[in-house]
Amino acid sequence: MTLPMRGIKVVDLSTLLPGPMCTLFMAEAGADVVKIERPVGGDEMRSYVPKLGADSVNFGLLNRGKRSVAIDLKSEAGREAALALIARADVLVEQFRPGVMDRLGLGYETVAEKNPRLVYCSITGYGQTGPKSEVAAHDLNYLAESGMLALSAGSDGAPVLPPALIADIAGGAYPAIMNILFALRQRDQTEQGCRLDISMADNLFTLMYWALGNGESGYGWPKPGRELVTGGTARYQIYRAADGRYLAAAPLEEKFWQNFTRVIGAPELATADGLDPAVKERVAALIESEPSNVWVERFADVDACTVRIVGLDEAVKDPHFVQRGLFNRKVRMPGGAIMTALPVPVADAFRAADVVRDSPALGGGEPRFEHDV
Structure with missing residues (x-):
């Protein structure tokens, strides 16, 4: 070679x-x-x-x-x-x-x-x-x-x-x-x-192309905790489960969000505004009602861009990698x-x-x- x-x-x-x-x-x-x-x-x-x-x-x-x-x-x-x-x-x-x-x-x-x-x-x-x-x-x-x-x-x-x-x-x-x-x-x-x-x-x-775009367009310079990828939406968020472990949820697209809301038992949120603080609170409460392993099983075969956060020691043993x-x-x-x-x-x-x-x-x-x- x-x-x-x-x-x-x-x-x-x-x-x-x-x-x-x-x-x-x-x-x-x-x-x-x-x-x-x-x-x-x-x-x-x-x-x-x-x-x-x-x-x-x-x-x-x-x-x-x-x-x-x-x-x-x-x-x-x-x-x-x-x-x-x-x-x-x-x-x-x-x-x-x-x-x-x-x-x-x-x-x-x-x-x-x-x-x-x-x-x-x-x-x-x-x-x-x-x-x-x-x-x-x-x-x-x-x-x-x-x-x-x-x-x-x-x-x-x-x-x-x-x-x-x-x-x-x-x-x-x-x-x-x-x-x-x-x-x-x-x-x-x-x-x-x-x-x-x-x-x-x-x-x-x-690396901050989207943030520069927000500012230059007049939409407003981004703030932590308020924007799409800084914690401002329920569709791109970290949620705590009942066992103290966390889920990383990123169902940004509509099809993923619909699947996500169905799995967590709140299909009525499928048309809700993810930027609404009340929606984030509702989703957080639902996720915290069950341990992380339950959510892993429920999301296993669903396209919802939601996974459990693992430590590096777990990641290096992941069968995929x-x-x-x-x-x-x-x-x-x-x-x-x-x-x-x-x-x-x-x-x-x-x-x-x-x-x-x-x-x-x-x-x-x-x-x-x-x-x-």
């Missing part, structure tokens, strides 16, 4: 989550990814807990199939070694604050002189330009300043901490890999590389321990057949690509 990224050489200067996830996608599709790390400690993610052997499981999940090279970028010898690698690379991914790569002597203009075909991808919180470009921040801060966090509220009206690192992944890693692939395709046509400026905060606005092979691939950590690999959105047709791949030991490789002579 010919992997789509085979022959593509990637220098990974990123740490923690967004960049490493982006280069993981490329490694899974056959790219040769060389991860440059600090000689002492390496990527900070290595030190996180929990650990499996010397490294954190987080590091192993994000760096499967790559090779690590320990280089001190602040030394002249280290800079020259990095430049030698970059001169032969197709893609560079970095995640420093704006200006740091220039100060290291590895800025785009410098390396593009040596390698004009290079796709140089910079991932930052607020982008390379603008008043906030050098502000220190994390995922939660980007959510807060983009307006996304304000749309998520608990029963007391306060914003709720999201359970996923949305900006890092949906605002950073995913746009980065997408634009890298666009740039490589453009290079096929022009023979020229380019600089990519990936802002995690910028890319959050894409197991049958689809999401958790078949493995990571071998330094020292030999093996764990389940991170499921990634790379089609099986584009991935190597080897099920077990290594997470690299710090500095375990040479500063070269696999097929360098």
Whole structure:
């Protein structure tokens, strides 16, 4: 099988989550990814807990199939070694604050002189330009300043901490890999590389397309707990059952809503306005009258878009996901321990057949690509 990224050489200067996830996608599709790390400690993610052997499981999940090279970028010898690698690379991914790569002597203009075909991808919180470009921040801060966090509220009206690192992944890693692939395709046509400026905060606005549409149309800027997907309707809601577990109900379309109201024993609500607070209260009372397992049985063969909320420990055992092979691939950590690999959105047709791949030991490789002579 010919992997789509085979022959593509990637220098990974990123740490923690967004960049490493982006280069993981490329490694899974056959790219040769060389991860440059600090000689002492390496990527900070290595030190996180929990650990499996010397490294954190987080590091192993994000760096499967790559090779690590320990280089001190602040030394002249280290800079020259990095430049030698970059001169032969197709893609560079970095995640420093704006200006740091220039100060290291590895800025785009410098390396593009040596390698004009290079796709140089910079991932930052607020982008390379603008008043906030050098502000220190994390995922939660980007959510807060983009307006996304304000749309998520608990029963007391306060914003709720999201359970996923949305900006890092949906605002950073995913746009980065997408634009890298666009740039490589453009290079096929022009023979020229380019600089990519990936802002995690910028890319959050894409995820709020409906909210922007509401505001721009004059319908009104959305509020938490009031809109179609923020808790304002009985048709898109979380309901507590008698056993303390919860149902996720999303019967938005008429046919689903009719089925839903019939199953809960209130067919008269089929024509009711889901935005009416009284309707939400009625539905909530009916759901809370029975334990969740009863509702699971009643909705089992009905198209009503209603399911029980399960924990991650239950989800990974779901026969559907197991049958689809999401958790078949493995990571071998330094020292030999093996764990389940991170499921990634790379089609099986584009991935190597080897099920077990290594997470690299710090500095375990040479500063070269696999097929360098």
